[in-house]
Amino acid sequence: MDNIKPRVKVPKSASAGEVITIKTLINHPMESGLRKGKDGNLIPRQIINKFTCEFNGKPVFSCELEPAISANPYIEFSAKVTEAGTFKFSWLDDDGSVYETENKIAIK
Amino acid sequence: MRNQIIAKAVAVAMTALVPGIAFAGGPVDDELVIDGEIQMITRAAPPEGHPLDEVLSGWLYRTDETRMLETDTFENPGMLEVQDGADLWNTVDGTAGKSCASCHGDAEESMAGVGARFPKWDEASNRPINVELQINKCRTEEMGAEAYKFDAREQKALTAYVKHQSLGTPVAIDLAEGHMQSWWDRGNELYYTRTGQLNLSCASCHEQNNGNYIRADHLSQGNVNGFPTYRLKQASLVSLHNRFRGCIRDTRAEFPAAFSDELMALEVYVTWRGTGLSVETPAVRQ
Amino acid sequence: MNLTRRQMLCASVGAAAAGVFGFSLSASATPEATAESIKNFAGGKEPAMGGDLTLNTPEIAENGNTVPVEVSVASPMTDDDYVESVVIYAEGNPNPDVAVFHFTPMSGVAEAKTRMRLAKTQNVVAVAKTNKGQVFMDKKEVKVTIGGCGG
Numbered sequence: 001m002d003n004i005k006p007r008v009k010v011p012k013s014a015s016a017g018e019v020i021t022i023k024t025l026i027n028h029p030m031e032s033g034l035r036k037g038k039d040g041n042l043i044p045r046q047i048i049n050k051f052t053c054e055f056n057g058k059p060v061f062s063c064e065l066e067p068a069i070s071a072n073p074y075i076e077f078s079a080k081v082t083e084a085g086t087f088k089f090s091w092l093d094d095d096g097s098v099y100e101t102e103n104k105i106a107i108k
Numbered sequence: 109m110r111n112q113i114i115a116k117a118v119a120v121a122m123t124a125l126v127p128g129i130a131f132a133g134g135p136v137d138d139e140l141v142i143d144g145e146i147q148m149i150t151r152a153a154p155p156e157g158h159p160l161d162e163v164l165s166g167w168l169y170r171t172d173e174t175r176m177l178e179t180d181t182f183e184n185p186g187m188l189e190v191q192d193g194a195d196l197w198n199t200v201d202g203t204a205g206k207s208c209a210s211c212h213g214d215a216e217e218s219m220a221g222v223g224a225r226f227p228k229w230d231e232a233s234n235r236p237i238n239v240e241l242q243i244n245k246c247r248t249e250e251m252g253a254e255a256y257k258f259d260a261r262e263q264k265a266l267t268a269y270v271k272h273q274s275l276g277t278p279v280a281i282d283l284a285e286g287h288m289q290s291w292w293d294r295g296n297e298l299y300y301t302r303t304g305q306l307n308l309s310c311a312s313c314h315e316q317n318n319g320n321y322i323r324a325d326h327l328s329q330g331n332v333n334g335f336p337t338y339r340l341k342q343a344s345l346v347s348l349h350n351r352f353r354g355c356i357r358d359t360r361a362e363f364p365a366a367f368s369d370e371l372m373a374l375e376v377y378v379t380w381r382g383t384g385l386s387v388e389t390p391a392v393r394q
Numbered sequence: 395m396n397l398t399r400r401q402m403l404c405a406s407v408g409a410a411a412a413g414v415f416g417f418s419l420s421a422s423a424t425p426e427a428t429a430e431s432i433k434n435f436a437g438g439k440e441p442a443m444g445g446d447l448t449l450n451t452p453e454i455a456e457n458g459n460t461v462p463v464e465v466s467v468a469s470p471m472t473d474d475d476y477v478e479s480v481v482i483y484a485e486g487n488p489n490p491d492v493a494v495f496h497f498t499p500m501s502g503v504a505e506a507k508t509r510m511r512l513a514k515t516q517n518v519v520a521v522a523k524t525n526k527g528q529v530f531m532d533k534k535e536v537k538v539t540i541g542g543c544g545g
Binding site: 170171172173174176323325340394 | 454460
């Protein structure tokens with residue numbers, strides 16, 4: 001889909017060993033495939049079906065999403081920071097698109 | 109345990125499908141602080157001539173979970189569209205090769221407080237002008253671009269972005285400008301005029317029954333300081349004139365066109381009724 | 395003057411006709427379908443109710459389109475003892491599956507939050523599984539109200 005822009009909130013720095021909270025939000029209709037359009041026909045399903053978060057190439061958290069997730073999916077989770085590095089976030093769309101963003105974090 | 113029982117009783121009262129109004133509820137006693145730093149005015153002393161004792165934000169009528177969504181500009185889903193508006197602000201469009209930023213620079217400075225003073229008097233068109241129409245005026249007269257159609261994605265996003273620059277600023281419109289007072293008079297009359305097969309006026313719900321339930325819906329004073337508002341039902345920003353039309357439709361009446369004289373008069377009057385409340389755009393409502 | 399009984403009845407009919415939910419309300423899953431899914435997730439084990447897993451949902455959702463849901467599992471989250479995944483089901487939705495969260499020791503804590511759609515008043519169920527094969531469950535009822543005007 002076009003015009004999809006993820007937003008992520010990650011602290012700029014953390015103490016070594018600190019557990020930080022990560023918030024993510026992405027604009028997406030999460031069309032359930034169960035809803036009828038104005039013409040009376042079902043609108044085809046199109047959702048973000050997977051989200052992943054890696055830190056320096058290693059998996060931190062991921063989730064599989066179903067049509068029961070609200071439009072503009074919000075996902076909040078935690079990560080333990082042991083070294084400086086880069087978080088990589090990916091959202092996978094039913095149409096094959098992948099929306100990605102990265103955030104760096106420093107050690108205090 | 110006792111708390112659970114009380115909570116259950118409240119739950120039953122709220123979901124009871126009685127055909128009539130449940131005399132429970134009312135605004136909550138809570139303070140709206142956004143991002144832990146912007147202290148919002150959700151209760152204000154009414155302007156002279158106001159029919160109510162206290163002007164209350166619709167935020168006070170929502171559940172804990174809905175209220176929470178507005179306290180954090182990251183978690184507020186309406187901010188996705190505000191961000192879209194920020195991008196549009198800087199995007200060149202039209203034959204003059206200009207963006208909003210070409211004339212107005214950084215919106216955080218140039219638009220601070222501006223949204224709290226709309227609608228204003230527009231001498232050229234000899235009628236009130238709101239943020240949506242002001243944007244269209246800039247587009248057609250300054251940018252050589254086409255006016256946005258009512259409720260186009262760009263219109264809602266840019267309007268929300270402009271109004272968001274007044275987050276926390278109290279609503280204060282100037283009725284002394286031009287003929288604003290006569291538009292206020294007309295809006296005042298429309299507010300109390302019953303319409304539709306259900307024979308309801310704005311006042312039937314939002315003045316005489318605010319704090320009561322219409323089925324399971326907790327009626328607010330119907331103030332408009334948070335528009336465009338993120339509504340959970342639509343899962344997107346909803347413009348003020350869209351909501352006006354929705355309310356009038358629900359009385360089972362023919363509804364006027366967006367930006368028509370009737371709805372502009374209503375916007376002037378209803379905005380005045382919310383005088384003193386902080387601009388909350390984008391507010392989060394049910 | 396207050397709204398009359400007839401006005402309210404009319405408003406109810408209008409609201410029912412104007413529903414624009416994310417879901418069609420005709421089909422819905424059953425607690426049995428959810429139980430079957432839980433059995434598959436848990437590898438045939440019977441999940442222990444409560445304990446280390448907490449599911450947080452509002453008692454009343456003002457709109458079924460956006461209902462906050464939060465899970466947290468008490469766990470050391472070390473390489474040898476951590477929560478692998480938590481699954482969320484909505485028993486009364488057209489399809490009970492909502493989301494599966496996958497954690498790693500790098501998650502630090504086994505906690506996650508999202509927002510879900512609920513087609514009607516129903517039970518929401520969360521089940522957690524650790525790397526050692528322990529399974530926990532928690533369940534909450536969420537009342538979904540029907541709006542007054544636009545539905």
